[in-house]
Amino acid sequence: MGASVEGGLTRTGRDRVLSVLPYYHIYVSDYDLTSLKTITSGAAPLTKELIFGVHKRLGIHVKQAYGLSETSPVTHIQKHWDVALGSVGPALPNQTVLFMSPDAKEVPHGTEGEIWIRGPNVFKGYLNNENATKECLTEDGFFKTGDIGYRDEDGNMYVTDRVKELIKYKGFQVAPAELEGLLMGMEDVQDVAVVGVHDKERETEIPVACIVPAKGVVRGREAEERIVKWVAERVAGHKQLRGGVRWVDEVPKSASGKILRRELRTWLKEEKEKGRVKARL
Structure with a gap:
């Protein structure tokens, strides 16, 4: 474990919220987390089973968030940990999110597609790499994340994996x-x-x-x-x-x-x- 994460997990009586990668959730029983009320998870999909496992063992609420360096950085976060389990919640204000088929056509709610995001927070391109910029940014400003996901009828987004994986x-x-x-x-x-x-x-x-x-x-x-x-x-x-x-x-x-x-x-x-x-x- 990285020093900063480990330090956050070992302090007692002070911390209330911890942001951590899904990888570390399997080690929660090794640390004193009695002071924590909420864990926010990001960087990779977190399953319902693992969320329930952490909550059952420790009574801690586990939320998910989503974003990338190119989106500066967060675009989604769960409002309530026990609603739409397994999702990263709805999009934050000023975000336009599309779910696209391999032939660049928008798919309906509940259908998986590549996640495209547009908003004032989205980057303008990669420094000195015009080709990479053209590959991931559309002419109308959408960033092709390379992630696969879908949206339910309530607007909650579920991230399932990377296109390349x-x-x-x-x-x-x-x-x-x-x-x-x-x-x-x-x-x-x-x-x-x-x-x-x-x-x-x-x-x-x-x-x-x-x-x-x-x-x-x-x-x-x-x-x-x-x-x-x-x-x-x-x-x-x-x-x-x-x-x-x-x-x-x-x-x-x-x-x-x-x-x-x-x-x-x-x-x-x-x-x-x-x-x-x-x-x-």
Whole structure:
């Protein structure tokens, strides 16, 4: 944990509100949080299961917020922690938010699309990078966030994943964050990252769960099969862990707590190559 976050978690009798990344919510039982009343989470989607888990264990209200550096920085925040759970709340004043299909057409409420935002807070472009600016800013001032989400009838926004991180399985799109949130609700799992890997036999991408096992869980085929079955009972057919489970000591993350999926995909590819070499020997 970063020093500033850890310091905020260890002080008692003073702090009432804490802003923290979803990654840190799994460690709440390790700290004295008796003074806290509200946790605000951002930078990555937070599932209903994890929100309920924190509230049940500690009685703390957990809200979500959304924004990017390019939007200076917050555009959404939940008004009430127990309303529209799993959402980041409605847009703040002076924000225009669209949800767009891959062919740049607006989709209706309840349908996932790329989140586009326009407002006085949105940046004007990247310094000395005209190409990147043209790619993400439309002529009428909308910023293409690269995030996928949808809006309910009450105007609350739900962020499901990043466009670039979606796993394409036989024409379907699978959001890693959805599977990660589900798996975090399983007692066998301490931490998890889901990535897509190419399967030559199926000629498509398939989801693989890289899991840090909870204390007492024995790594092996029995636990792997139990986890795969548990997920299969709770998701649609195209979202199943067809790539199985891989055990890891830790999930690689950036300084801001975001999962470094590229590192995991590289590691999985290397492990697969090692397996082929052993098979030939």
